[in-house]
Amino acid sequence: MAGAGQGSPGPRERNRQERSARIQGAARDLFSAQGYAATTTQQIADRAGLPIATLFRYARSKAELLILVTNDSFDASVRQGISAAAGHAEPEAACRALLAPVVRAGLSAPELTGHYQRELTFGATDDPGRAAGLRIVAELTGEL
Known part of the structure; x- marks a missing residue:
């Protein structure tokens, strides 16, 4: 049996990784499309399909x-x-x-x-x- 931290991540970790990837993908897309200055964190949260409070758990x-x-x-x-x-x-x-x-x-x-x-x-x-x-x-x- 695999020990803690070995093997595939559990559901909570997979969800965390998926949300992080959505946030980073949304930020990358928006920064590229409209520039850093014109992009807001609310736009990034909206593009990622997450509440703004969730976004701020991943980046301040x-x-x-x-x-x-x-x-x-x-x-x-x-x-x-x-x-x-x-x-x-x-x-x-x-x-x-x-x-x-x-x-x-x-x-x-x-x-x-x-x-x-x-x-x-x-x-x-x-x-x-x-x-x-x-x-x-x-x-x-x-x-x-």
């Missing part, structure tokens, strides 16, 4: 939502760059290969990128999403 603010939905794509860009840089012996070429995916991703959504960077730099110090984003930055800079 719109800024935390932005960090949650952006960390994965930022991490993917950093990992792609690290992998590409490994194929270059010359430092300049390695640096270009490392940063190219991150720059491309940032240029594809400049408004969101600017807000994300501000939140990573100046956001709430107790935000676990911010801490995760800063770990991604540390991985990026540690590979140089």
